[in-house]
Amino acid sequence: MISRLLTSLVSVVAIASPLVAQEKLLTATEYSIAMPFGDTPTYGAGSSWTGAAWEARWMSHPHTSIGTLIGFNEFHRRESGTFNFPGGAVTGDQYRDLIMIPLLVTGAWYFNSNPDDPRWYVGGGGGLQYTDQYFQLGLDQRHQRNWNAVLVPEVGLTFSAWYATGGIISLRYHLPSESAAFLGSSQRRFPYLSLSLGFGYR
Amino acid sequence: MRPLATLIALVLLAAAMSCYPDQITSTTQLASVTTLVDSQTALRTAHTFALPDTIIHSRQPGGVSVITHKGDAEIIAQIRAGLVGFGWQEITDVAARRPDVVVLTAVLEQTNTGVAYSDWWANWGWWPGWPVGYGPDWAWASPVNAIAFTYQTGTLLITMLDIQHGNVSTRRVPLLWAAGVSGVLTASSFNGALTGIDQAFSQSPYLER
Secondary structure (H helix, E strand, O other): OHHHHHHHHHHHHHHHHHHHOOOOEEEEEEEEEEEEOOOHHHHOOOOEOEEEEEEEEEEEEOOEEEEEEEEEEEEEEEEEEEEEEOOEEEEEEEEEEEEEEEEEEEEEEEOOOOOOOOEEEEEEEEEEEEEEEEEEEOOEEEEEEEEEEEEEEEEEEEEEOOOOEEEEEEEEEEEEOOEOOOOOOOOEOOOEEEEEEEEEEO | OHHHHHHHHHHHHHHHHOOOOOOOOOHHHHOEEEEEEOOOHHHHHOOEEEOOOOEEEEEOOOOOOOOOHHHHHHHHHHHHHHHHHOOOEEOOOOOOOOOOEEEEEEEEEOOEEOOOOOOHHHHHOOOOOOOOOOOOOOEEEOOOOOOOOEEOOOEEEEEEEEOOOOEOOOOEEEEEEEEEEEOOOOOOHHHHHHHHHHHHHHOOHHHOO
């Protein structure tokens, strides 16, 4: 699955590359940290420091842009000890991991129309999200993989740096649809808040 | 230059996606002890057990045993000590008195899923304590709410069967308690198995009489 995603990523780059040379385009590669909400702490109650994204924004009008984003955030939890369940118990090293890869179409409205100035914006995205739940206890390893619909409202700031470069700071709330039951008998939703800082070309 | 930089960034991103930070990496971290229980009346009232001194060793054809019959006596002694320590009484003359449960032990050096194996009567049918009527067409009944577990590579399986309450109509022998000590088989696996037996009893306080 990862290799297929990699292929898709390279394809996106190949398609997008000619556009990079056009004006009014902002691309950025972002480092992203995240905080879990909802059922996400099942896979890690603390903040996630593993995440990245790549996005492109076409500044179609002075105050608006449309774009695309692909990224990932990862949560994990490592525990040892005895875990009880209704019909027994198990002792060992337990590892849980949750990877979410959103593929979004985005839009934003900017309070300032001058692209050379720092510009606060509000916006959001929608699209698909690939969710990979992983559980390991001892020799037993299990995956649950889903494609979810996802909505991602965001606020942030775009800024210009030296010649032809710029960046994006964004705060996004990721709200995916429910994933199939895996750890437990019911479906779960894995929302999270991400803070990203990216640099790129404009 | 721009497409190249973007491509490099994306490759790094994809590489990051393919790894699991802080994941389990060593063989010692792959050891686990799983216990399943049917905590209904039959277990709560049982207090006598029989413990045949034979351990069935099962491995895939052509495989080499890591845990051999040399350790059988020590494994049996460890199980006996756990039960006696919990206040159970061992019945050795099963012809004179039938125990409440029989505890059977197997070493499985192969990949299996579940809590029972189908060829149990072929391995244990010789035991004289089975009530009249039990036979090769009987199977084990899983505990209520049991979650099947996978035991791979190497598992010491301890099972406690309720021989007093076999279901004649369904031909099932109730499985009251099961413990699986699993791990990657290495030279130290035997000691790990003994430690695992202690852990199985430690996480099963309901066995105390």
